[in-house]
Amino acid sequence: MQARIIRFAMVVSLVAIAVFGLPLAVGAARYYVVDEQSGLEDDAQVAADGIAPVLAAGRIPGNVSPVSADSPAGVYGLDGRKITGDGPPRLAPVLSAALTGRVVRASTGDEYVVAVPVLDGDRRVGVLRASHAEGQAQDRTVVTWAVMLVLGLAAVVGSRLVARRLAVRLSAPLEVLAADAARLGEGDFTVSAPSPAGRGEPVPEIDAVHRSLAVTATRLDELLTRERAFSAEASHQLRTPLAGLRLRLEEAASLPAGSPSAAAALDGALEAADRLDRTVEELLRLAREPAGARREEVAVPALVDRVVAEVRADGVPPDRPIATRADDGDLHARASAAAVRQILAVLVENALRHGSGQVTLTVRDAGPAVAVDVADEGTLTLDETTLFTNHPGDRGDRPGHGIGLALARRLAEAQGGRLRLRSPAPTTVTLLLPAADGGGDDTGA
Numbered sequence: 001m002q003a004r005i006i007r008f009a010m011v012v013s014l015v016a017i018a019v020f021g022l023p024l025a026v027g028a029a030r031y032y033v034v035d036e037q038s039g040l041e042d043d044a045q046v047a048a049d050g051i052a053p054v055l056a057a058g059r060i061p062g063n064v065s066p067v068s069a070d071s072p073a074g075v076y077g078l079d080g081r082k083i084t085g086d087g088p089p090r091l092a093p094v095l096s097a098a099l100t101g102r103v104v105r106a107s108t109g110d111e112y113v114v115a116v117p118v119l120d121g122d123r124r125v126g127v128l129r130a131s132h133a134e135g136q137a138q139d140r141t142v143v144t145w146a147v148m149l150v151l152g153l154a155a156v157v158g159s160r161l162v163a164r165r166l167a168v169r170l171s172a173p174l175e176v177l178a179a180d181a182a183r184l185g186e187g188d189f190t191v192s193a194p195s196p197a198g199r200g201e202p203v204p205e206i207d208a209v210h211r212s213l214a215v216t217a218t219r220l221d222e223l224l225t226r227e228r229a230f231s232a233e234a235s236h237q238l239r240t241p242l243a244g245l246r247l248r249l250e251e252a253a254s255l256p257a258g259s260p261s262a263a264a265a266l267d268g269a270l271e272a273a274d275r276l277d278r279t280v281e282e283l284l285r286l287a288r289e290p291a292g293a294r295r296e297e298v299a300v301p302a303l304v305d306r307v308v309a310e311v312r313a314d315g316v317p318p319d320r321p322i323a324t325r326a327d328d329g330d331l332h333a334r335a336s337a338a339a340v341r342q343i344l345a346v347l348v349e350n351a352l353r354h355g356s357g358q359v360t361l362t363v364r365d366a367g368p369a370v371a372v373d374v375a376d377e378g379t380l381t382l383d384e385t386t387l388f389t390n391h392p393g394d395r396g397d398r399p400g401h402g403i404g405l406a407l408a409r410r411l412a413e414a415q416g417g418r419l420r421l422r423s424p425a426p427t428t429v430t431l432l433l434p435a436a437d438g439g440g441d442d443t444g445a
Contacts, residue, residue: 002167009163010156017152028144032137037105037112043068044116044130045103051075051128056120060084064128073130075118080127087129091115098127110134173206180213189221245272247315271313295415297436298337300370301326301363307344308361311352320352326363333370333433335415340433343419346408347374347429354378355427365435372431373422380424387421405429 044067051061055075064085067073074087078099082089091099098104098115101124106113111131118126183190248269255262301324308322316322333340344361351359357377364371380387388409405419408431412419417433 002164002171005167005170006160006163009159009166013156013159017155021148021152025145025148028148029137029141032140032144033107033112033134036132036134036137037114040068040071040112040130040132041103041105041114041116043071044073044114044128047073047130048116048118048128052118052120052125055083055118055125056123067128067130068132070136071130071132073128076127076129078124078126083126085129087131091127091129095127095129098129099124107134112137170206173210177206177210177213180210180217184213184217184220189217189224242276243314245269245276248272268313295334295336298333298335298340298433300331300333300340300372300433301329303337303340304344304361304363304372307341307348311345311348316352320357320359322348322352322359322361324361324363328363328365331363331365331370332436333417334436335417335433339411339415340431343408343411343431344372344374346404347431350404350429351376351427366432368435369417369432370435372433373428374431375423375426375428378427380421380427382424384421388419 047064047067051064054061060083061075062084064075065073066086072086074085075083076087076091077083080091080096080099082091092106092113094106095104095113095115098117101117101119103117104115106115108131111133113129113131116128116130117124118128248265252262252265252269255265304324304326308324312322348359348361351374355376355378359374359376362373362375364373388405409419412431412433415433417431419429419431422428422430
């Protein structure tokens, strides 16, 4: 790009010099010729006026030549013959019009010639011929052309320097854009911020493209991060239904073929497969849900009961009962049912896996929000920040916290809610969702 801009500037400057410089050079040369001839004519006219009385008296004038420095002159009679001075014996035919009273200018190739009539009043008494070498005008023309050539070269060099600076100013941000685009194609979504090009003013159009590329890179980065997080979170969420399905199938395989127990085990395996399929569909829908999507009205107590029923269907240890309570059976939240189901499934699974004793889910009215408390009888040794960090943690000596709870918190925040640790002993995690009739998203209760 730089080379093209420089070439274009050079061509434009050369064309401009040719269009304006050549006529000026020709005009300067013509001007010097006319100036020389006019000066010679003025000198000849002065000399003619001086010898007019002498010729009128019939005498031969003396000291006629030269009329000026390097300008020899001769006096001719009305018959065209030389009377005195320097010049050819006869007046050249090209100058014969001077015999009729006209001033004649001519060029012989080596010198400029002027023929001026000598007048005594209104009476013609002769002709004064003066000449001057053309070399002086040519020398002045050569000097002028040399100066114009130097100025033209300076203009070309200046144009090249200006074009180079402009090319660098324009191409530098474009080169940065190209490098950013190349890194973007390689998976690096770091886009440099637009900055003023060179030391001049920024180029608004290029900066606008740069900002658009930066926005696109940010969106791609967020999308890829979300997809990677979804892959990790989905695998975490699928472990429980897959384990339930495996248990059902192992149970069916251990029973006599065709027995009622085997049929019941297979039915349970089919139900587990259905729940697994629904979990995958919900996770995919949530991962692709655009920001700011319209949320539905969810009956929270009924949804809590369904989640608990599914968990029980997958199998719950006898010493880990699950109980539900609701302060009001008609509490509704404004959220995605799929998202709330996944959040509650994560909370119940974590309580069963890492807690102890009975797991209790309590639905209560929290003013502008609907709160769901998931509690067990264990004690949490982690702080809230560590608990919801997206890496394996521990509750005492039990590893496994992190990915599921990080998913649950992200889903809650995407629904305009919050997920927080309400109490470490007994461990209680609270999900806050915007109430359907709350008129706002104040979930700080």
